[in-house]
Amino acid sequence: MKKYICLILATLILTTAVLMSGYVIKNDTAEVKVFALSPENVNNTVTANGKLQYSEKQSVKTKGYGIIKEINVKNKNKVKKGDLLFSYYHLNKDMEQMLTGYYDIQSAFTALKNSSLKEQLINEVKNNAEIQQVYSEYSGTISDLSYSNDDVVTKNAEVMKISDPSSLEIPININETYIDQITTGQRVEINFTAIPQKTFQGTVVKIADEASQTNGLTGKETTICVTVKLNEQKTEKIRIGYSADCSVITSTDENVLVIPYEYIRSDDNGDYVFKVKNNFAKKVYLKTGKEYKNGTEIISGLSENDMVIKNCDDVYHGQKIKIIGE
Numbered sequence: 548m549k550k551y552i553c554l555i556l557a558t559l560i561l562t563t564a565v566l567m568s569g570y571v572i573k574n575d576t577a578e579v580k581v582f583a584l585s586p587e588n589v590n591n592t593v594t595a596n597g598k599l600q601y602s603e604k605q606s607v608k609t610k611g612y613g614i615i616k617e618i619n620v621k622n623k624n625k626v627k628k629g630d631l632l633f634s635y636y637h638l639n640k641d642m643e644q645m646l647t648g649y650y651d652i653q654s655a656f657t658a659l660k661n662s663s664l665k666e667q668l669i670n671e672v673k674n675n676a677e678i679q680q681v682y683s684e685y686s687g688t689i690s691d692l693s694y695s696n697d698d699v700v701t702k703n704a705e706v707m708k709i710s711d712p713s714s715l716e717i718p719i720n721i722n723e724t725y726i727d728q729i730t731t732g733q734r735v736e737i738n739f740t741a742i743p744q745k746t747f748q749g750t751v752v753k754i755a756d757e758a759s760q761t762n763g764l765t766g767k768e769t770t771i772c773v774t775v776k777l778n779e780q781k782t783e784k785i786r787i788g789y790s791a792d793c794s795v796i797t798s799t800d801e802n803v804l805v806i807p808y809e810y811i812r813s814d815d816n817g818d819y820v821f822k823v824k825n826n827f828a829k830k831v832y833l834k835t836g837k838e839y840k841n842g843t844e845i846i847s848g849l850s851e852n853d854m855v856i857k858n859c860d861d862v863y864h865g866q867k868i869k870i871i872g873e
């Protein structure tokens with residue numbers, strides 16, 4: 548009897564061991580997503596950030612010395628060509644010539660408009676002035692309006708600007724190290740922080756003649772302002788003042804094997820990835836080349852059509868692999 552009991556127990560133990568070993572083997576298989584390598588054309592870029600603004604701002608100025616009579620618009624108002632913008636008391640030529648004979652009228656007006664004699668100046672001008680009405684020569688949006696009724700204006704004073712709402716641009720500061728790679732007409736990929744799901748297109752339209760000092764990640768740096776024009780018109784999703792990352796495409800490398808940065812790991816022996824070979828994970832060390840925006844060039848270690856494991860932190864060399872997606 549004891550013999551049969553021992554045999555039954557041994558059989559149960561053996562069966563359990565077999566079942567458990569099958570469970571372990573099954574659960575030791577890693578389910579992974581993979582990236583299939585294939586040659587592609589990759590853009591070389593110079594990247595900088597800026598803020599969206601209106602491109603073309605037409606300056607609206609006075610023709611002579613005088614006093615603002617009435618401002619008929621406000622900032623952000625939309626106007627059409629021919630709309631009345633403002634009127635002012637324009638000092639007549641006889642009075643202007645008489646004043647010029649005594650002192651520098653430009654300096655006098657500049658000094659008097661902020662002095663205790665301002666009221667006297669206003670009355671004097673009103674008594675010796677012609678009312679001039681200024682109409683819009685463009686259709687657009689009012690901006691940079693900084694004058695009010697009874698303000699003193701000098702000759703050619705900029706009272707406001709009119710912006711073309713259909714023309715948008717992004718000024719960006721390019722480090723002097725990279726400016727030789729930038730030319731007008733180059734294509735630009737634009738990503739707004741507020742609209743991360745879409746890439747917009749732009750064009751380099753202007754490169755400043757002079758450099759300036761700007762604040763960078765490592766402190767002060769010498770940069771040149773480059774103007775990028777947005778190729779698309781303003782919509783409800785695009786707002787003036789949005790932050791934008793601009794990638795100027797300087798050249799294109801053809802038929803390059805590129806792997807995304809997030810697939811690569813490193814140890815004491817260098818950079819490596821796990822690729823799938825015969826349904827098993829294989830650790831492969833890489834020799835990399837140029838750095839691109841979305842990945843790095845593969846010089847050796849991988850070939851076309853190799854399948855690289857994406858979620859490889861929990862994978863080890865020689866582990867059985869089950870591919871669940873690409």
